Amino acid sequence: MKLMWQYSKRYKGYIFLNFLCVFGFVLIELGLPTLLAKMIDDGINHNNFQIVLFYGLMMLVISLIGFVGLIFLAYFGSKISTSIVRDIRDDVFTRIHQFSHAEFDKFGVSSLITRTGNDAYQVMLFMQQVLRMGLISPIMFISSLVMIVITSPSLAWTIIVALPLLILGIVFIAIVSEPLSRAQQKSLDGINRILRENLSGLRVVRAFVKEKFQESRFNDVNDSYASVSKKLFKLMALAQPSFSLLFTVIMIAVVWFGVQLVGAGNLQIGNLVAFIDYIFHALFSFMLFASLFMLLPRALVSANRISEVLHTEPTISENLSGITKTTKRGYVTFENVTFAYPGNSEEPLLRDISFTAEPGQTVAFIGSTGSGKSTLIQLIPRFYDVTRGRILVDDVDVRDYKLSSLRDKIGFIPQKALLFTGTIADNLRHGKSDATLDELMRAADIAQAEDFISRKENQYDELLSEGGANMSGGQKQRLSIARALVKEPDIYIFDDSFSALDYKTDATLRARIKEELSDATILIVAQRVGTIMNADKIIVLNDGVIVAEGTHKELLKSSDIYYDIAASQLSKEELA
Known part of the structure; x- marks a missing residue:
């Protein structure tokens, strides 16, 4: 509720107008039975057509005013709820953009999509009901109770006796539906995850003829969602007829005892009709409030999931007071950098990495799969932060930069x-x-x-x-x-960015880059030796450690790992 209240406060003016419409509608709805009672007792019972016509016209005018009030109520409610969900989605999207890779790993892309889409939609549905039925129901119920007591205190006990049963029913439904709502949203995360994986990996699924397997995976999670939803909807479906049965019993009791009071001369027929109308408004408003209360657990689950995103502080923040400009341009220095993924208790992926890259240089990284090449260069634009050591760009620690300024330096x-x-x-x-x-x-x-x-x-x-x-x-x-x-930019980082190019295009492109970007610092991660053999410096990684460093010709002589990689790709003449 805290989340919804925070966003609702932005629209105090509309909420005030919404409240006026609600209050006016309640007055009109409860005024109609009173006028009807006057019409019966003072007009119809005395055959006074003028009084009947007078009260009839008043009821018509009041009904038209109530109709207009309902239209404005619907407008203000829709305006506020849609504005709130728009603001929530904007803020969630903005927060997601502030997340580092660690937060994405924590939530998962499919869950973030669900929270931005379906969870925000559930909050909007609840807010729409709150702004319409949520405000009308309690005011209508309390006002109806007052009119019930005023009209016939001797019949008021019928509604008072039923209240504890109604309240117990609502509390029971809320307690049971909360875990079901949570499980439902979690299952929806699973549906989005599998659907996203299959749509993005459709070619792989077809290539391995795994359509049936993927259909089975989807059916499992979809059946789980359907099972939880059925339980939730059965609970809601059971509540409606249960409340209706209780309301019917109350109405029968009112009519039974009311007729006896009329027969004894202790109650006028018009007052009995008005009393029945007040009872109807009280019970109907209570049922509407019960329906709203049954939506509350699902809305709270969604609101809590959204709040979790909004209140998760990124491990890598913008650093608004950080450095934005430097005198040097294009210098990259790693000083004893060690890195392990957040929450990873295993061995660090990178250990004691140190090297420098200067403007005009091309520095390449090569090594076996899993040696940490791509991870290493992702530390420069701060997709992750180092565990130990530091990375300098233009002699400034990357953590001291304003994040956008750091990334402006990098392509x-x-x-x-x-x-x-x-x-x-x-x-x-x-x-x-x-x-x-x-x-x-x-x-x-x-x-x-x-x-x-x-x-x-x-x-x-x-x-x-x-x-x-x-x-x-x-x-x-x-x-x-x-x-x-x-x-x-000053620094270019190519993360195996030539892998899909043919050798001729690769060679032509690299030659043009060397010619056109002679003043820039170029860092290249590659699997092809041919892509990096002309680099000014080649760094060989193995199991997260730098095992060799030098030019292509130097490494052929000094590094067995590099020689083995080169020998698997180059001819004997090229190795000579």
């Missing part, structure tokens, strides 16, 4: 080339939002992408589908490289 080309839905130009401008077409063309030319872009019907305005699915792997890598080139 990062990830191992998996990811493109966004939009045009080619839109994707290239991710590196520099105000880049001109000439700048885009220059970057594409260096990245060897200009040839296939020019063959597209719309060229730089060609639309890319989700993830760049309408491009080949090599084309996506070249666009990803061009995107970094448009940015023109």
Whole structure:
């Protein structure tokens, strides 16, 4: 409730107007039975048509006012609830963008999607009911009770006797439904996870003919969700007829004892009709409140899941007071860096890593799979923080930078080339939002992408589908490289970014990079020796430790690990 209250406070004006509409609607609804009683007792019983007409017109006018009030009530309720869920989603999305990789690993992408989508939607549904029924029900119920006591104290006991049963029923439903709601949302996380994995890995599933296996996995988690949902809905379905039965018994008791009071002359017929109407309003408003209360556990579960995201402090923060500018540009230094993934109690992935890279240099990293190459370069833009030691960029510890300023210095080309839905130009401008077409063309030319872009019907305005699915792997890598080139940073990091390129394109691209980016610092992670053999410095990693360092020719003589890697890829003439 705290989360919902925090966001509701932003719309105090609308809430006040909503409350006025609720209060007015209640007055009108309870005024109608009173007028009806007057019409019967003073008009119909005395055959006075003028009084009947007068009260009839008053009831018509009041009904029209109530109708208009309901329209405004619906408007204000929808306005507030949709604004709240919009704000929640904006804040959750902003917080997610602040998360480091550690927080993503903690929550999981599928769970974050559920929390942003379905959980926020559940909060919106609850808020809509609160702003309409949640405000009307208690006011209507209390006001009806007052009118019941005023109209006929001798019949008021019928509703008072039933109250404990009604309250016990609501409390029971709330207690039972809370764990079911939690399990339901957790199952939905599982559905989103498996669905996301299958849609993104559809080619792999088909290639290994695992459609039946994946269908079985999905059916299991979907059946779990359905099972929990059935229990929850059965509970809600049982509540409705139970309350209705109790209400019917109360109404029968009211009519039975009311008729006896009328027969004894202790109650007028008009007052009995009004009393029945008040009882109906009291019971109906209580049932609406019960329905709202039954939605509460699910809303609380969703609100708590959203709050968990919003109140999780990123392990790597923006550091608003951090350094934004330096006199040096392009220097990277690792000083005895040791790194273990957060929460990992095993051996560190990297141990005592030390090296330097300067402007104009190309420093490459090679080693067996799992040696820590990609992890090492992800520490530079602070995707993770070092466990021990420090990393300096331009003689400043990366932790002392304002995070956005640090990353502005770096052009990062990830191992998996990811493109966004939009045009080619839109994707290239991710590196520099105000880049001109000439700048885009220059970057594409260096990245060897200009040839296939020019063959597209719309060229730089060609639309890319989700993830760049309408491009080949090599084309996506070249666009990803061009995107970094448009940015023109001081430091370029290529995380195995040439793997999808043929040898000729790879060689041409690297030659252009060396020619055009002669003043930049270039860090390359590669599996191909041919990609890095001309680097100024090659660092060989094995089990998270630097085991050798030097040029290609030096390492062929001094490092058995490097020689074995090179021998598996190069000819004897190239090894000589």
